[in-house]
Amino acid sequence: xxxxxxxxxxxxxxxxxxxxxxxxxxxxxxxxxxxxxxxxxxxxxxxxxxxxxxxxxxxxxxxxxxxxxxxxxxxxxxxxxxxxxxxxxxxxxxxxxxxxxxxxxxxxxxxxxxxxxxxxxxxxxxxxxxxxxxxxxxxxxxxxxxxxxxxxxxxxxxxxxxxxxxxxxxxxxxxxxxxxxxxxxxxxxxxxxxxxxxxxxxxxxxxxxxxxxxxxxxxxxxxxxxxxxxxxxxxxxxxxxxxxxxxxxxxxxxxxxxxxxxxxxxxxxxxxxxxxxxxxxxxxxxxxxxxxxxxxxxxxxxxxxxxxxxxxxxxxxxxxxxxxxxxxxxxxxxxxxxxxxxxxxxxxxxxxxxxxxxxxxxxxxxxxxxxxxxxxxxxxxxxxxxxxxxxxxxxxxxxxxxxxxxxxxxxxxxxxxxxxxxx
Amino acid sequence: xxxxxxxxxxxxxxxxxxxxxxxxxxxxxxxxxxxxxxxxxxxxxxxxxxxxxxxxxxxxxxxxxxxxxxxxxxxxxxxxxxxxxxxxxxxxxxxxxxxxxxxxxxxxxxxxxxxxxxxxxxxxxxxxxxxxxxxxxxxxxxxxxxxxxxxxxxxxxxxxxxxxxxxxxxxxxxxxxxxxxxxxxxxxxxxxxxxxxxxxxxxxxxxxxxxxxxxxxxxxxxxxxxxxxxxxxxx
Numbered sequence: 001x002x003x004x005x006x007x008x009x010x011x012x013x014x015x016x017x018x019x020x021x022x023x024x025x026x027x028x029x030x031x032x033x034x035x036x037x038x039x040x041x042x043x044x045x046x047x048x049x050x051x052x053x054x055x056x057x058x059x060x061x062x063x064x065x066x067x068x069x070x071x072x073x074x075x076x077x078x079x080x081x082x083x084x085x086x087x088x089x090x091x092x093x094x095x096x097x098x099x100x101x102x103x104x105x106x107x108x109x110x111x112x113x114x115x116x117x118x119x120x121x122x123x124x125x126x127x128x129x130x131x132x133x134x135x136x137x138x139x140x141x142x143x144x145x146x147x148x149x150x151x152x153x154x155x156x157x158x159x160x161x162x163x164x165x166x167x168x169x170x171x172x173x174x175x176x177x178x179x180x181x182x183x184x185x186x187x188x189x190x191x192x193x194x195x196x197x198x199x200x201x202x203x204x205x206x207x208x209x210x211x212x213x214x215x216x217x218x219x220x221x222x223x224x225x226x227x228x229x230x231x232x233x234x235x236x237x238x239x240x241x242x243x244x245x246x247x248x249x250x251x252x253x254x255x256x257x258x259x260x261x262x263x264x265x266x267x268x269x270x271x272x273x274x275x276x277x278x279x280x281x282x283x284x285x286x287x288x289x290x291x292x293x294x295x296x297x298x299x300x301x302x303x304x305x306x307x308x309x310x311x312x313x314x315x316x317x318x319x320x321x322x323x324x325x326x327x328x329x330x331x332x333x334x335x336x337x338x339x340x341x342x343x344x345x346x347x348x349x350x351x352x353x354x355x356x357x358x359x360x361x362x363x364x365x366x367x368x369x370x371x372x373x374x375x376x377x378x379x380x381x382x383x384x385x386x387x388x389x390x391x392x393x394x395x396x397x398x399x400x401x402x403x404x405x406x407x408x409x410x411x412x413x414x415x416x417x418x419x420x421x422x423x
Numbered sequence: 424x425x426x427x428x429x430x431x432x433x434x435x436x437x438x439x440x441x442x443x444x445x446x447x448x449x450x451x452x453x454x455x456x457x458x459x460x461x462x463x464x465x466x467x468x469x470x471x472x473x474x475x476x477x478x479x480x481x482x483x484x485x486x487x488x489x490x491x492x493x494x495x496x497x498x499x500x501x502x503x504x505x506x507x508x509x510x511x512x513x514x515x516x517x518x519x520x521x522x523x524x525x526x527x528x529x530x531x532x533x534x535x536x537x538x539x540x541x542x543x544x545x546x547x548x549x550x551x552x553x554x555x556x557x558x559x560x561x562x563x564x565x566x567x568x569x570x571x572x573x574x575x576x577x578x579x580x581x582x583x584x585x586x587x588x589x590x591x592x593x594x595x596x597x598x599x600x601x602x603x604x605x606x607x608x609x610x611x612x613x614x615x616x617x618x619x620x621x622x623x624x625x626x627x628x629x630x631x632x633x634x635x636x637x638x639x640x641x642x643x644x645x646x647x648x649x650x651x652x653x654x655x656x657x658x
Contacts, residue, residue, distance in 0.1 A: 306495055308504075309499035312496070
């Protein structure tokens with residue numbers, strides 16, 4: 001076994017040297033007008049050799065090491081436990097979720113402003129991931145341009161407030177609807193495509209929207225973005241120190257409390273929380289409706305689904321539209337939270353992160369996706385000191401996840417639809 | 424009375440013509456078998472009836488109503504059901520959920536009724552009600568595929584190679600069920616490579632060769648036809 005691996009291991013070690021030597025071992029230095037090539041310090045060369053040796057050792061004993069890795073899931077308490085009885089599990093789950101939501105309602109009053117701000121971002125990602133989960137997890141359509149709908153929602157609010165002074169609450173449904181309509185329009189041409197082709201085309205659409213926003217300078221301000229997006233109000237009460245819009249009152253004066261910047265942050269957080277809960281509930285409802293079953297049927301076998309009279313167009317478009325709708329929701333909240341948006345916020349990496357959340361959480365599983373959204377957003381913040389290695393850690397985590405639990409953190413448990421039997 | 428009537432249908436895949444003017448007539452309450460070698464165009468004919476791909480010329484009538492240009496989803500909801508080649512059950516769903524998908528456009532009461540009926544036809548499916556379809560044997564999956572097609576209470580059912588890859592004993596069972604369906608008044612259009620059994624069961628039969636109907640007769644006559652015997656029944 002080990003013997004067979006030796007050749008392969010040597011090859012891998014050489015590749016390691018070939019890749020790392022030019023990148024780490026050679027430096028370009030500017031001396032006046034000339035650029036000269038110099039070698040790096042001895043320690044760098046040692047490091048490269050150590051890396052190559054590590055690769056060699058790992059590849060030599062690959063089989064036994066991977067065997068150990070595979071045994072690891074047994075340490076995982078979730079996979080070892082006997083499945084609980086269905087009715088009990090559903091009850092327990094809904095209690096846990098209710099508990100978490102109640103906790104989340106009161107939590108921001110006791111923590112720092114920064115944590116609340118981060119939590120708002122987490123909630124926005126939860127909305128996005130839940131929406132994409134409909135498209136990717138349930139309907140099985142790989143959408144790499146999901147961030148486009150997020151951008152549509154955000155820019156709708158920004159433009160409406162800039163040109164027509166429309167408030168957050170008015171813009172929220174408009175932004176979501178417009179994003180949904182965009183989803184439908186973009187959905188039409190890609191209906192016939194599947195798998196990789198669909199992924200490539202949606203990737204293109206995502207970029208088109210971003211580039212459009214970047215270049216339509218007269219309307220969107222191009223790369224300069226749009227600033228001064230108003231904060232949401234609570235029944236006409238503003239959260240700023242001074243009232244900006246005539247007719248509004250200010251929150252702290254109405255309640256006779258001292259002004260604090262935290263009020264606004266907490267209020268935004270609470271809005272995001274309520275919207276995230278609404279998103280989860282609506283999508284949960286959809287999953288149990290016939291349209292939810294149609295999504296799954298189409299994902300499982302398109303030909304069979306069509307042979308039963310399901311319209312491919314209607315089923316796919318509904319998934320695309322609903323997914324995009326909630327991205328628009330999230331986008332509006334995002335614009336309001338940031339107060340400033342530019343095309344920079346809607347690059348492909350965002351789509352990739354949202355997709356990673358869905359895959360990590362377990363495609364189709366709502367609870368899993370929510371957990372993954374929390375993990376993916378918070379962990380990089382906790383690991384600020386290692387910020388240089390953030391993407392490296394992220395990548396390694398993804399690889400490990402795929403080895404350990406390819407089905408995701410909390411894989412989707414199919415809810416069995418039973419008819420009430422009345423004989 | 425005519426249930427399905429295909430009149431001089433030509434079908435193209437891109438520039439290649441797969442059907443060169445095929446005419447087939449299926450009357451109400453009949454079992455009609457269509458036999459032919461690989462690549463003769465059997466599945467293409469079925470797919471054309473279902474509107475995917477649509478016929479490039481010719482006309483198709485279902486119960487006297489023209490459906491040539493109707494979209495697939497609409498055709499599949501007008502009293503016709505197909506058991507696709509290779510079964511194509513939803514492998515991640517349970518048997519019961521598969522059946523419910525078959526009755527997607529029906530009310531809950533209707534679904535309950537048809538489900539009971541399917542379980543009567545296939546007691547094995549009842550036993551496996553909560554099992555994932557993908558974990559069942561080929562024969563059971565074929566039963567499920569037929570059961571799923573029956574859930575929409577079709578007046579006509581099209582079967583594309585139901586014997587594909589099944590053990591002889593299971594094939595026999597499936598064909599018995601097909602006979603039973605006719606007795607219940609369901610019209611059956613059966614496409615098969617297993618010519619012997621298909622013609623034995625059929626009231627009438629068609630032989631399709633390279634996109635054209637070569638022969639058309641009663642099932643018995645085709646069985647005794649020397650050409651058919653040498654080409655499809657092994658001499």
